Amino acid sequence: MHRLIQRGLMFGNLIEVASPVLVERYNRALKHLTGKTSSLSDFHIDISGYSPEIGDELEDHLYLNHGGCNRQFILLTTEQKAAPLLNAKFSTSRDILRHFIEENGQQLFALTARDAVAGELVNSVFSVSEPSRLLDIRQVTIEADTTAGTLRDAAKLGALADRFKQEEDGWFDDVLIADMITLAKRTGDVTRNPVTLKHMAFDQQDYWTAHFGGVYLFRGVDHPAVIAAQDRSTLGKLSVKYCFDFSDRNQIAKFLDMNGLAEPIVKARGVDGVAILRQKMDFIVVDAAQDAGVDLTGATRSDIRRLARTHAEALPPEYHALREIVTWAEHNGPWPKITSDHPAYFYTLRATDTDQSDLVNMLLSELAPKDIRQLFICHKEVFYRLYQGWSETKKSFVADFLEREYQVDKAGAREALFGRELPLEMPRVQRRASEDMIARVGPWGAVRR
Numbered sequence: 001m002h003r004l005i006q007r008g009l010m011f012g013n014l015i016e017v018a019s020p021v022l023v024e025r026y027n028r029a030l031k032h033l034t035g036k037t038s039s040l041s042d043f044h045i046d047i048s049g050y051s052p053e054i055g056d057e058l059e060d061h062l063y064l065n066h067g068g069c070n071r072q073f074i075l076l077t078t079e080q081k082a083a084p085l086l087n088a089k090f091s092t093s094r095d096i097l098r099h100f101i102e103e104n105g106q107q108l109f110a111l112t113a114r115d116a117v118a119g120e121l122v123n124s125v126f127s128v129s130e131p132s133r134l135l136d137i138r139q140v141t142i143e144a145d146t147t148a149g150t151l152r153d154a155a156k157l158g159a160l161a162d163r164f165k166q167e168e169d170g171w172f173d174d175v176l177i178a179d180m181i182t183l184a185k186r187t188g189d190v191t192r193n194p195v196t197l198k199h200m201a202f203d204q205q206d207y208w209t210a211h212f213g214g215v216y217l218f219r220g221v222d223h224p225a226v227i228a229a230q231d232r233s234t235l236g237k238l239s240v241k242y243c244f245d246f247s248d249r250n251q252i253a254k255f256l257d258m259n260g261l262a263e264p265i266v267k268a269r270g271v272d273g274v275a276i277l278r279q280k281m282d283f284i285v286v287d288a289a290q291d292a293g294v295d296l297t298g299a300t301r302s303d304i305r306r307l308a309r310t311h312a313e314a315l316p317p318e319y320h321a322l323r324e325i326v327t328w329a330e331h332n333g334p335w336p337k338i339t340s341d342h343p344a345y346f347y348t349l350r351a352t353d354t355d356q357s358d359l360v361n362m363l364l365s366e367l368a369p370k371d372i373r374q375l376f377i378c379h380k381e382v383f384y385r386l387y388q389g390w391s392e393t394k395k396s397f398v399a400d401f402l403e404r405e406y407q408v409d410k411a412g413a414r415e416a417l418f419g420r421e422l423p424l425e426m427p428r429v430q431r432r433a434s435e436d437m438i439a440r441v442g443p444w445g446a447v448r449r
Contacts, residue, residue: 014044029116049074091208119144253340
C-alpha cells in the first residue's frame with residue numbers, strides 16, 4: 001500500500017501528535033477508555049483519535065472500537081473534524097463525529113485547550129454478534145467528557161450553585177461553599193462561562209456496516225430492504241420483508257427503481273454523463289489489460305483508448321455496452337437494451353437526490369467495482385481490500401491516476417461526477433416527454449421482474 005500512502009491516498013489528512021503535552025493527554029485518555037497506554041513519542045490520529053501506529057504497537061487495531069459496535073473516541077483538537085475515519089465499521093460514524101465536533105466547536109475548543117475529551121458513540125445495542133441485531137440499531141447517542149471529568153464537575157457545580165441561591169441559609173453553609181470552591185478551581189466560573197456539550201442523538205435508519213461481509217440497510221424508504229455483499233442466507237431470518245445479496249441483480253435494480261433511489265448517468269442534471277461513461281470505459285480497459293498482463297506503467301488516457309481500439313474484440317461486455325450508450329447519446333445511434341442482469345447495468349447509474357444518496361452511491365460503487373475512481377471516493381474500505389489483489393502495473397496506474405486527476409481537486413471531481421444538488425426549496429424541473437420515453441425504453445428501462 002506504499003504507493004497510496006506516499007501519494008496521500010491512504011492515511012491522508014491524519015492529525016500529527018508530536019508534542020509531549022498532547023502525547024501525555026492522549027495517553028491519559030487512552031488509559032481512561034481502555035486501560036492501556038502507548039510508549040510512542042509521536043504518531044497520527046484520525047477523526048476518532050485512532051492511530052494506526054498505536055494499533056500496530058498494541059497489536060489491536062480495534063483498540064478504540066472493541067467489537068466494532070460502539071466506537072470510542074479521543075479528541076485532542078477540533079481540527080480532527082477534517083480527518084478521515086479509519087477502519088470504519090458503520091458508514092454513519094464519521095458524519096456523526098464531524099457533526100458533533102462542529103455543533104460543539106467553541107466548547108470543545110475550550111475543553112481541549114487544557115485536556116483531552118474522551119467519549120463513545122453509543123448504539124442502541126451493545127453487540128452485533130448476530131445479524132438480527134443490526135435491525136435493533138435505531139439510534140446513536142454521544143457520551144463525552146474530559147479525562148478529568150470537567151463536564152461532570154461542571155454539572156455538580158451548577159447544582160450546588162442552585163442550592164446556594166435557593167436555600168435561605170446557603171451563606172452560612174460552610175460545607176456547601178467549600179465544595180463549590182473546590183469544584184470551581186477545576187471548572188472555572190460556570191455561571192459566566194457554562195461548560196456543557198449539546199446532547200446529541202442520531203437516527204440510524206439507513207447505513208452500511210462492515211459486519212457479516214458488508215451489509216446495507218435501507219429502512220427510511222417506502223420499500224425497505226437489506227442488501228448483503230455475500231450470501232444472504234448467512235444472515236438468517238431478519239425482520240424485514242426484502243433481503244437480497246449481490247447475486248440478486250434484478251431485485252436490487254427493482255428496489256432502486258421502486259424507491260426512486262437511482263437514475264441513469266446520461267439523464268442526470270448537472271453532470272457530463274458522456275464524459276463520465278467514457279472514463280468508466282477507460283477503467284474497464286485497465287482492468288482487462290491487467291488480466292492480459294499488459295504493462296500500464298505511465299499510461300495516459302490516449303494510451304488506454306489506443307489499447308481499447310486495438311483490442312476491442314477482447315474487451316468485456318461492460319465496455320461494449322457503455323460504448324453503445326455513448327454512441328446513442330452523441331450520434332443518435334440505436335437504443336441499446338441493457339437489462340439489470342447485464343454486467344454493465346449498475347455502471348450506468350448514479351444516486352438521485354435523496355437522503356440516502358451517499359449510501360446508494362456507496363452500493364453502486366461496490367456493484368460496479370471496475371470504476372476505481374467512484375469506488376475510491378464512495379467506498380474506501382472495499383477499494384483498499386481490492387487494491388491488495390491487483391497486479392503491480394494496475395496498482396501503479398490507479399495510484400498515479402488518483403493522484404493526478406482526483407487528489408489535486410477533490411471537490412471539483414466530486415461535482416463533475418455527482419453534480420451540484422439543487423436546494424430543497426428550489427422547485428423541481430418538470431420532466432420532458434422525451435425523458436419519459438427514455439425512462440420507458442432506454443438502456444435503463446428494462447428491469448426484469
